[in-house]
Every structure is written in C-alpha cells, then in structure tokens.
Amino acid sequence: MVQRFQYVRWIGVGLVGCMLGLGGCSAGKAPTATLAKAELAVDQASKSKASEYASLELRTAREHLENAKQAMQQKNYEQARRQAEKALVSAQLAETKAEAASARQTAEELRKSIESLRREAGRFSMKN
Amino acid sequence: MMGIGCGAKQPSVALENARTAYTQAEQEPQVAAHAPAALREAKQTLDRAETAWEKDRDETEISHLAYLTEQRVEIAEAIAERELADADRETLSQEREVILREARAREAEQARIEAERTQREAELALVDRQAAAAQIETLKRQLGALQAKTQETERGTILTLDSVLFETNKVALKSGALQNLYPLVTFLRDNPERTIKIEGHTDSMGDEDYNLELSQRRAESVRMFLVQNGVEPNRIIARGYGETAPVAPNDTAAGRQQNRRVELVFPN
Numbered sequence: 001m002v003q004r005f006q007y008v009r010w011i012g013v014g015l016v017g018c019m020l021g022l023g024g025c026s027a028g029k030a031p032t033a034t035l036a037k038a039e040l041a042v043d044q045a046s047k048s049k050a051s052e053y054a055s056l057e058l059r060t061a062r063e064h065l066e067n068a069k070q071a072m073q074q075k076n077y078e079q080a081r082r083q084a085e086k087a088l089v090s091a092q093l094a095e096t097k098a099e100a101a102s103a104r105q106t107a108e109e110l111r112k113s114i115e116s117l118r119r120e121a122g123r124f125s126m127k128n
Numbered sequence: 129m130m131g132i133g134c135g136a137k138q139p140s141v142a143l144e145n146a147r148t149a150y151t152q153a154e155q156e157p158q159v160a161a162h163a164p165a166a167l168r169e170a171k172q173t174l175d176r177a178e179t180a181w182e183k184d185r186d187e188t189e190i191s192h193l194a195y196l197t198e199q200r201v202e203i204a205e206a207i208a209e210r211e212l213a214d215a216d217r218e219t220l221s222q223e224r225e226v227i228l229r230e231a232r233a234r235e236a237e238q239a240r241i242e243a244e245r246t247q248r249e250a251e252l253a254l255v256d257r258q259a260a261a262a263q264i265e266t267l268k269r270q271l272g273a274l275q276a277k278t279q280e281t282e283r284g285t286i287l288t289l290d291s292v293l294f295e296t297n298k299v300a301l302k303s304g305a306l307q308n309l310y311p312l313v314t315f316l317r318d319n320p321e322r323t324i325k326i327e328g329h330t331d332s333m334g335d336e337d338y339n340l341e342l343s344q345r346r347a348e349s350v351r352m353f354l355v356q357n358g359v360e361p362n363r364i365i366a367r368g369y370g371e372t373a374p375v376a377p378n379d380t381a382a383g384r385q386q387n388r389r390v391e392l393v394f395p396n
Binding site for chain 2: 082085086089090092093096097099100103104106107110111113114117118120121
C-alpha cells in the first residue's frame with residue numbers, strides 16, 4: 001500500500017515538474033544503461049579495498065548512485081544521468097585510490113621488514 | 129549579474145578549475161607515463177565541457193562535466209601512484225628476497241663451520257685418547273718386571289702393579305723395585321700434562337687400622353720416590369685404602385696376593 005502510495009505520489013511530482021517545465025521530462029530517454037554501469041562500478045568498488053582505504057570516495061559514489069536512482073524514479077532523467085556518471089567516476093576513483101594506498105602500505109611494510117633484517121644482519125656480523 | 133544570453137562570455141569557475149587540474153596532471157611525467165588512457169578520458173570530458181561552453185553555456189552541464197574531468201584527473205593520478213607503489217613493492221620484495229637468501233646462506237655457512245669444528249675436535253680428542261692409551265701401553269711394557277695390568281675405567285686408566293714392591297710389613301720400596309719403577313718417572317717427565325693417583329691396597333690379614341696405615345705409607349713411599357726423581361709433587365696424589373677394596377677373595381693365598389697391590393690411576 002505504502003509503495004503504491006509513493007508511486008502515485010512520484011507520478012504526481014513528475015506531472016507537476018512537467019507542467020512547470022522543470023527537470024528532464026523533455027530530455028527524453030531514461031539513462032538505464034548509464035545507471036546500470038554506475039551500479040556495477042559502485043558494487044565492484046564496495047567489494048574492493050575501497051571501504052578500508054578510500055571510504056570517503058566510496059561514500060560519495062554511493063550518494064551519487066542513490067541520487068541517480070531517486071532522480072530516475074522522479075523521471076528526472078537529466079539529473080539521473082549526471083548523478084549516475086558522477087557515481088561511476090567516484091567508484092572508479094575509490095577503487096583506484098584504494099589500490100594505490102594498499103600497494104603503498106605493502107611497500108612500506110616491506111621497507112620496514114628490510115630495515116629490521118638489515119639491523120639483525122648488522123648485529124649478526126658484529127657478534128661474529 | 130549578467131543574464132543568460134548576454135553577449136559577453138562570463139568565464140566558468142568550474143571549467144577553469146577543471147582545465148587547471150588537467151594541465152597540471154598532464155605535465156606530471158609520472159602521470160603521463162603511467163596513466164595515458166585515464167588522462168585521455170579526462171581530456172575527452174574536458175573537451176566536452178569546452179564544447180558545451182562554446183555552444184550553449186549550459187552551466188549545469190558544464191559544471192557536471194568539469195566535476196567529471198576533475199574526478200578523471202584524480203583517477204589518472206591515483207593510477208600513477210598505484211603503478212609507482214607497485215614498482216616499489218616489486219623492487220623491495222626482490223631486495224628482501226636477496227637479504228633473506230644471504231642470511232640463509234650465512235647461517236648455513238656458520239653451521240658448516242661449526243660442524244667442521246666439532247668434527248675436528250672429535251678427531252683430535254680421539255687421537256689424544258689413542259695416544260694416551262698408547263703411552264700407557266708403552267709404560268706397561270716398560271714396567272714389565274712388575275707384571276702390570278691395565279684397565280680402562282671412568283676414573284681413567286688404571287695400571288695395577290701386582291708384583292711385590294714391598295717386603296712384608298715394610299714401608300720402604302724394595303731396592304729392585306726402584307729400578308723397575310723407573311719407567312714411571314720417565315713417563316711422567318715426558319708427559320708433563322699427566323697427573324697420577326697412587327692407591328695402596330692390602331689383604332685382610334692382620335689389623336684393619338694397621339693395614340690402612342701401612343697402605344697409606346706405602347703409597348707415600350711411591351710418591352716420594354717420584355718426587356725425589358724430579359716429578360712435581362702437585363701432580364701426584366697418594367692414598368691408602370687398606371683392606372677396604374679387595375679385587376679377589378681373601379681366603380686363598382692367590383686371592384690375598386692379588387689384593388696386595390698398588391694401583392696407578394691416570395685420569396683421562
């Protein structure tokens with residue numbers, strides 16, 4: 001019942017939007033493919049190390065995706081397309097930044113490990 | 129504020145920022161080298177923003193495209209950073225591998241040296257023991273007249289002199305025995321690292337305390353003989369055990385003769 005009420009309400013909003021000449025009613029086709037691509041990218045970023053290493057960018061991507069879905073429901077296709085495009089690049093950025101941070105951390109750990117091995121070797125050669 | 133459609137072009141701040149971000153990234157050699165595709169995508173988006181600016185100056189679309197451009201520039205920078213970090217990681221990983229390999233090699237070398245040293249010591253110890261045994265065998269032959277017998281024990285090599293060194297109830301060595309014992313002097317002089325313990329034993333005939341005293345004084349006699357012939361006193365211990373440590377039953381003459389003895393103990 002609630003869903004149906006919301007559905008009816010959105011139609012109402014859409015109609016009002018059209019009458020006022022706002023939003024993307026006149027912009028034509030729904031950006032279904034763009035939204036699907038964005039959703040996939042956000043999903044992929046969520047499964048990556050982004051939640052650990054790039055949580056801010058990941059949150060931004062999710063917010064854009066949410067906005068895109070809402071705009072889609074409102075048939076505000078122009079807004080939906082832009083938010084979907086933003087979600088896509090934000091998700092890609094989150095994933096890439098996380099990969100960079102993770103690689104950097106691994107490199108740092110290796111550097112520390114090497115330093116401690118060198119110290120050990122130093123002690124060893126002093127001892128002998 | 130100028131209205132839309134005014135002839136003079138109002139510059140877009142968002143577009144300016146995107147342009148600057150792109151130009152900076154493009155001039156970054158690491159970004160240009162490692163993320164050419166991402167940089168190209170950023171350029172295409174920037175071009176679209178420029179076109180929109182030239183064409184209809186739709187502010188919403190221009191700032192949207194500017195935002196996308198900046199994000200793509202950041203992606204290109206992140207790719208460059210990732211590639212650099214990956215390269216570092218690879219180099220460091222190899223470096224660490226080399227260090228570990230060297231450490232393992234060093235440990236193996238150390239173990240080898242240690243094993244060699246242990247083996248060498250064992251060989252030397254064996255040689256020493258064989259040499260020592262040979263020396264005592266030689267001494268035994270030289271003491272032939274005293275009919276010595278050797279025996280390996282935990283305390284060392286024991287050389288037992290069965291034959292009579294003393295007259296009954298006498299403390300002084302028989303004159304013939306002096307001559308016969310002389311190889312022991314030579315042995316101790318030739319092997320200055322050697323020490324000796326002289327143990328006197330009796331049979332069970334007669335008084336126990338008397339026997340103890342007698343064996344003690346006889347051991348001392350042998351000690352004195354060695355000292356007088358130049359063996360350092362601190363290398364010699366002399367002790368009497370009386371009848372307390374028989375090697376045979378005392379109820380036969382042969383057994384008693386075996387019990388009347390002097391034992392020379394050479395610690396290993």
